[in-house]
Amino acid sequence: GENVEQHPSTLSVQEGDSAVIKCTYSDSASNYFPWYKQELGKRPQLIIDIRSNVGEKKDQRIAVTLNKTAKHFSLHITETQPEDSAVYFCAAITYGGSQGNLIFGKGTKLSVKP
């Protein structure tokens, strides 16, 4: 089955700096990679996603890159703000497999210091 590794587990940055979170996956058939942000006591919310036919996707200050050969994908947040502080989860879905569901990484707690 799919296994998703996520690093680092905690990340502290100064406001305005960039933050990078990295994930690797094991199933080469995986083809969809969402990122979720979860604030304390709230639901996970999708912030950006990428499919396996795309190498990079941007949405304002957030970008995701995918390297299919190396089986890793990364979240990049530029010009971080205190409201970016949250736990971020990467995930992978295998298309057409018996386990067509989200497999989450263990999460990264991002703290942005003013």
Add this chain to the structure above:
Amino acid sequence: DTEVTQTPKHLVMGMTNKKSLKCEQHMGHRAMYWYKQKAKKPPELMFVYSYEKLSINESVPSRFSPECPNSSLLNLHLHALQPEDSALYLCASSQQQGLSEAFFGQGTRLTVV
């Protein structure tokens, strides 16, 4: 409407109680999910329903019993739970199983005493 609605938001129950968690979506999604999330951990998949049929049961104890009455509703029936079952229970839905993003409800914070 991009909402997944869960009730109740909070639930405290004794180990001999029977209770139910409810989830509703009106986005026309045909896959619905139950996840369990403990503090500082990622959501763990419990059950998947696809077109109102149970598709995945991730070896969940029988004290948790899912039910999908129709394409918009998903229930989780609870009976004889243990204190270690205390967690945030998240419902999610997606257009179809495993093909697109999942939208999460706000969760039910369950405490078993």
